[in-house]
Amino acid sequence: MNVAPAADESCRPCEIKREDSPTIDLLDAYSKAVIAVVDAVGPAVVSISVGQETRQAEFEPVGAGSGFVITPDGYMLTNSHVVAGAKKIEAAFMDGTRLQAAVVGLDASTDLAVISVNASGLPYAELGDSSGLRVGQLVIAMGNPLGFQSTVSTGVISALGRTLRSQMGRLIENIIQHTAPLNPGNSGGPLLDAKGRVVGINTAIIAMAQGIGFSIPSNTAKWVVSQILSQGRVRRSYLGIVGHQRLLDRRIVRFHKLKENYAVEIVGIEPRGPAKASGLRTGDLVVAIDRNSVTNVDDMFRILAEWPVGRSLSLTVVRGKERLELSVVPVEAE
Secondary structure (H helix, E strand, C coil): CCCCCCCCHHHCCCCCCHHHHHHHHHHHHHHHHHHHHHHHHHHHEEEEEEEEECCCCCEEEEEEEEEEECCCCCEEEECHHHHCCCCEEEEECCCCCEEEEEEEEEECCCCEEEEEECCCCCCCCCECCHHHCCCCCEEEEEECCCCCCCEEEEEEEEEEEEEEECCCCCEEEEEEEECCCCCCCCCCCEEECCCCCEEEEECCCCCCCCCCEEEEEHHHHHHHHHHHHHHCCCCCEECCEEEEEEECCHHHHHHHCCCCCEEEEEEEECCCCHHHHHCCCCCCEEEEECCEECCCHHHHHHHHHHCCCCCCEEEEEEECCEEEEEEECCEECC
C-alpha cells in the first residue's frame, strides 16, 4: 500500500493570522488611497529643467526641479529658487511631451513662482484649503525630477506655522513641516491630502534635512498666484515683523472679549522696520488689523496685500494684561 508522504511544513503557503487581518486591511486601504491620488494627480506634475541654449540651438540643462499644472491653459506653480534667473526653462510631462516655459512672476518671500507653457487642455491639480490641516494628518509628496514618472513619498503633518530661512537668507513664514521625505528634484512639487487636493508646495530650503519635508501652504499659494496673475508681481505692505500662529489662553479670550481663539505672536522684529518704530515688541499678540480679526500669518498677508503703502494702519495687540491699539505706517516690501 502506498502511503502519501507527510506534508512539508516549509512548502505550505503563507497564511496571515486572523488577529493581524485588521492591520493588513488598514494598510491595504491606505495603499489604495495613495495609488488613487498618484494616478489622479501624477499627469499634472511636471519636471522643470532650467538651462541655456548652446550654439547648436540645443537646450543644455544646468538645474532642475518639479512643478505642477494649476490651470488647463498651461499655468504652473513651482519654487522661485528653481527658476529665478533662468535663461531657458523646459517643462517635461509624464507622456514625454517637452514644452518651453516662461516665468510669469516670482515671489522670493514665499519661494513661489508661476510659470506658463503654450498649451491647452492640460491635466491640472486642484489647490485645496490648507487652513484645515492638523498635526498627524496623512500627506503625500510628489515630484517629477526626470520627466517620465512621478516620485512619491508619504508621511504626516508634524508641525504647522513654522518660520524657516530660505537658501537666499530670507525668512519664509507659516511653513508646513511634514515627514514625507523630499527626493532630489522634488522641490516645487505638490503636497497632497488623501483626496488628492494640493495643500502645500514642497520647498527644499534646508540642506541635509533627513526625513523632513517643508511646504508652503496652499492658501498662501492661492494669494500669491492671484497677485502675480493680476499684477505681474506680488506687491505687499511690509511691517517688519516675523510671527507665527498662537493658541490663546481661554482666560485671555474672555478677559479681552476676543472673537477668536488664535492670534499671531510676534517672534521677531526688523530693527529698522515700521513695526520697531511703532513700539511693537516681541511677544505681542496681534489679534486684529484695522479691526479685522487676525488668527494666522495668512490673515496678515491678505490684509497687508490690499493696504496702501504709506497709509497708517491700526494693530490691536495683547501685551500681558493690556489690550493696546498701535499705529504702524507700512512700507513696500522689497
